[in-house]
């Protein structure tokens with residue numbers, strides 16, 4: 553799947569005054585089949601907004617104000633926002649699916665898990681009876697190696713980690729080609745996190761589908777992602793293979809993200825980026841990171857740097873890189 557100059561804004565009317573939050577601003581990504589593509593960046597940089605746009609599930613005040621979201625299905629490219637709402641609805645869950653941040657937003661607390669599965673399968677497929685849907689759910693739960701008894705449980709009877717696994721099972725039961733996961737491990741302890749990530753990895757390798765994984769946790773990305781995109785203030789500012797991002801980060805913001813990670817046996821304080829991210833409704837001119845960048849020079853304050861490939865497969869949007877002014881890390 554890929555995007556072409558995708559722009560998705562929140563257009564708000566506050567007491568007659570228009571406010572535009574540029575949460576996804578000119579994003580071009582190209583995700584391969586069978587890959588795990590990680591998207592990282594601090595809170596509020598637009599990650600969830602981008603995912604909602606990719607999942608074709610946007611609601612006002614979010615709008616697509618420009619660009620395209622394109623999926624490839626049977627050698628044909630589908631331009632998601634040129635489809636009717638009904639055609640988009642058909643694409644969701646069976647072709648593109650979504651694992652949300654909190655499991656409770658998809659699991660109904662007052663019904664057993666099996667009922668959620670039956671209703672879900674029934675409403676997103678045609679001509680399946682409740683009984684067939686139940687069989688399909690049992691088969692899928694077994695295939696994922698999850699205990700079959702969970703189907704008879706209510707969500708509150710399961711641990712947070714198991715609930716998240718159930719959410720993943722639900723999102724994958726119709727064998728989607730693309731799975732979009734939004735912070736699937738946030739709020740889980742480290743050991744549980746590992747299990748949930750392992751499950752996603754297993755699904756990807758056995759079913760050969762594509763996973764787009766959003767998390768602010770660079771440690772999780774290091775473990776699972778094939779490639780990583782770093783997002784800052786609504787834009788992708790760096791993209792490369794995972795090892796390359798960790799070994800050779802080029803954007804000063806990426807360097808902060810990576811060098812602020814705690815290292816084993818290291819007791820010293822690690823530096824995170826100074827200051828705070830800009831308001832997406834009132835972005836600074838030029839590079840959005842320039843007010844926080846210790847290496848910013850004149851051009852950074854005036855012109856927006858384009859995302860450009862400097863090494864094979866390694867793209868960066870930074871004037872320092874363009875002008876060969878190597879930033880000390």
Ligand SMILES: Nc1ncnc2c1ncn2[C@@H]1O[C@H](COP(=O)(O)OP(=O)(O)OP(=O)(O)O)[C@@H](O)[C@H]1O
Pocket residue numbers: 562564573575593594595596597598599600601602613614768832
């Ligand atoms: N419904 C909304 N109306 C107006 N602005 C919104 C809305 N939802 C999000 N925003 C704004 O859009 C920007 C991007 O938010 P988004 O949730 O996409 O970021 P994020 O990177 O996913 O952050 P987090 O990790 O905290 O979820 C933020 O400035 C946020 O305040």
